[in-house]
Amino acid sequence: MSFAKLLTNILAPSVGIVMGNAMFGSSITAVTAQQKLGVPGELNPAPYPLIVVNCVGWTVYAYITTDHFMFFGNAPGVLIGLWLLISSIELMEGPNYASMRKRLLWTLIILAGIMLFLGYIGSTVAAGPGVVGESMAGDLIAFFTVGILCTFYAAPLATLAHVLKTADSSSLHPPLCFMNLINGITWSTYGFFAVNDPFLAYPNGLGATLGCVQCVLCVLLPRTAEKKAGAENGKAPAAVMAAAEMGLTAAESDLDELAVAIGGAPAATSAQSI
Numbered sequence: 001m002s003f004a005k006l007l008t009n010i011l012a013p014s015v016g017i018v019m020g021n022a023m024f025g026s027s028i029t030a031v032t033a034q035q036k037l038g039v040p041g042e043l044n045p046a047p048y049p050l051i052v053v054n055c056v057g058w059t060v061y062a063y064i065t066t067d068h069f070m071f072f073g074n075a076p077g078v079l080i081g082l083w084l085l086i087s088s089i090e091l092m093e094g095p096n097y098a099s100m101r102k103r104l105l106w107t108l109i110i111l112a113g114i115m116l117f118l119g120y121i122g123s124t125v126a127a128g129p130g131v132v133g134e135s136m137a138g139d140l141i142a143f144f145t146v147g148i149l150c151t152f153y154a155a156p157l158a159t160l161a162h163v164l165k166t167a168d169s170s171s172l173h174p175p176l177c178f179m180n181l182i183n184g185i186t187w188s189t190y191g192f193f194a195v196n197d198p199f200l201a202y203p204n205g206l207g208a209t210l211g212c213v214q215c216v217l218c219v220l221l222p223r224t225a226e227k228k229a230g231a232e233n234g235k236a237p238a239a240v241m242a243a244a245e246m247g248l249t250a251a252e253s254d255l256d257e258l259a260v261a262i263g264g265a266p267a268a269t270s271a272q273s274i
Contacts, residue, residue: 051081057145184208
């Protein structure tokens, strides 16, 4: 096997597996910390149903395309997402969190229902070769899952607008931006050059582009607000503390808006994270 084949067919998706699951598991520390306290605190669980459905969709697509890398890149995310969702719901006891619990469950039910319906249509009514892939069922599930994936990737756009407006990159979390960049590069490389799959190549190419923009802004723009907060409080910078304590990302506050649209109005006590 040539080095080029080794890079595109083995190394790229292998790194993608690690980066992707690291991104999905970025909130584990936050949830375990709140479990020790016994309260949800500032935890924002809105993205967790999206993680579950996104990973289920790609895992099903991996079954259809018999892609081992895609399977291991997403199957752990199903378990991680379910654990995050169940654990966060367990923390939300009492009537104050009733709206949030209902919203999380309905988000999961509606998205899962759409996926089941599309899979049924693709395998029965519209059974046959797909427009892009080998089967119509795979195409429909992939289109739906790509939509969720693009939401994950595009969610920081509002944050980027704020960063450009204020010329301050404090609201960006550099390690997560870097993981986003590497994850997009590896899976788009695998999609373009190894398996020739547009469902993998193009949305992850978008993710790599947005990740690159975020990383460039982290380097070029000062972290003014973060340094000011650290100087005033004599503590670690605010963005670093938020990332360490809550394990959340700038994308989650924007993803929360999508979950609200799907699952209903947010609870009065729910927090908008990072």
